[in-house]
Amino acid sequence: MAAPKRDSARGRETSRPPRPESRLLARFADHLTYRRGRSAHTVRAYLSDVESLFAFLDADPDGDLDEVVTRRALRAWLADVSRRSARTTVARRVSSVRTFTSWLAESEVIATDPGASLAAPAAHRTLPGVLRAGEAAEALSAAALGAEQQDPLALRDHLIVELLYATGIRVGELCGLDVDDVDRDRRVIRVLGKGDRERVVPFGVPAERALSAWVENGRPALANPRSGGALLLGARGGRLDQRQARTVVHRVLDAVPGAPDLGPHGLRHSAATHLLEGGADLRVVQELLGHASLATTQLYTHVSVDRLRAVHDRAHPRA
Structure with a gap:
C-alpha cells in the first residue's frame, strides 16, 4: 500500500495519487511528490496534462x-491546446509540460530540454468580487443570529464565516485546522499553507466568541471516533470538507440583499481589501495571506481611489 503524504493544502495526511501505468510517469509522480513536495491533487493535475501531451503526440511515454x-512537437501541441482551451488552462498545461521536460533532461531521459523556450500567452488575472464592509458585517450578524439557538451545525457555520473573514485564510487551510492549531488565549491560529509554509494568523474578539461557542457547545455534539483532532466537523463527525465550507459561505451571503455571490475566496479577498483600506501595510497583508511574493498580494488586493487620494493629500508636499 502506498505511503500517505502530508497534503499542504489541507495540512493533513492524504493518500498519494493513483500510480500511472507508465514507468516513466510513475517516476515523474514520485519526483513531484517527494522531491518537489506537491500535493496529491497537484500531482494528479500534472500527470493529466502530461498524459494529454502524449495522447496528442500519439506516443508511448516509455519509448525513445x-x-x-x-x-x-511541443509547439504543435501548444497551438492545438491554444485553439481549444481558455488562456488560464493553456498556461497551466504549459507549466506542467515545462516541469516535465525539465525533469526529463535532468534525469538524462532526453539530451536537452525542448520545453525551456515554450511560452504560453499570459493568463488574464481578474480580481474576485469583494464585499463592502457593511455587507460583511450584515453577513456575519446573520450567521451569529442563526447560531443563537445553539444548533451544532449553525454554530459551526457561524465559525466558518467568522474565521474566513477574520483571518483571510484559504478554505483548504481552514478545513485543515486542528483543535491544537488554535491558541484561544492569544487569539491566533497556526496555519500550514502552500509549499508547507507555516504561519501564525491573529483573529479578533467576534471570531473568538464564535470559536468558544463551537468548541464548547457545537463540536462535542458532532464528535465521534472519526473526528480525530479536526477543529471543524461535518454532520457525520468527519473533518469538514472544502465543498461543505463553500456551500456554507454561499448560503450565508445569499441572505444579504445586494451582496455579490462569493465563496470563501471572496471572503479572503474582502478581508485583505478591508485591511488595506483600514491602513494596514501591504507587507503585513502579504504575511497574513501567506503569499510568497509581494507581487501576488499587489495583484490580489486593491485600495479604493478615495483612500489613495486621501493619503496623497495628507502626505505629499505638492498635493
Missing part, C-alpha cells in the same frame, strides 16, 4: 523520447 518530445 529524444525523437518524440521535440521543440517542434
